[in-house]
Amino acid sequence: MKKTYPNEVCPDCNREVVDYYDYYMVKDKIWDEHGCGHGQMHMECLSKRMGRPLSIDDFTDAVVNMKFKQGYLAALIWVDWWQTNHDYIN
Ligand SMILES: [Zn+2]
Numbered sequence: 001m002k003k004t005y006p007n008e009v010c011p012d013c014n015r016e017v018v019d020y021y022d023y024y025m026v027k028d029k030i031w032d033e034h035g036c037g038h039g040q041m042h043m044e045c046l047s048k049r050m051g052r053p054l055s056i057d058d059f060t061d062a063v064v065n066m067k068f069k070q071g072y073l074a075a076l077i078w079v080d081w082w083q084t085n086h087d088y089i090n
Contacts, residue, residue: 011036012045025062026054 008017017023017040024043026035034049035041047054053076059065 008040
């Protein structure tokens with residue numbers, strides 16, 4: 001597939017932001033406070049700026065987020081649920 005524009009470079013870690021895998025949309029409030037304007041950055045780097053992991057409520061209802069809502073975020077939430085409900089393991 002031919003690219004029509006170069007990938008953005010994340011301002012925090014200087015690595016490329018890959019079109020598909022790193023593409024997500026967070027709510028304006030989050031992006032205005034912690035994001036990088038018209039650029040793009042990784043979710044990990046954004047959450048470092050925020051000082052906390054992204055939660056499912058930080059994402060918009062945009063279709064591009066469905067992959068995270070169904071996969072990555074679902075896993076995070078599951079891990080979180082597991083840890084709060086199984087803290088005797090620690
Ligand atoms: Zn980054």
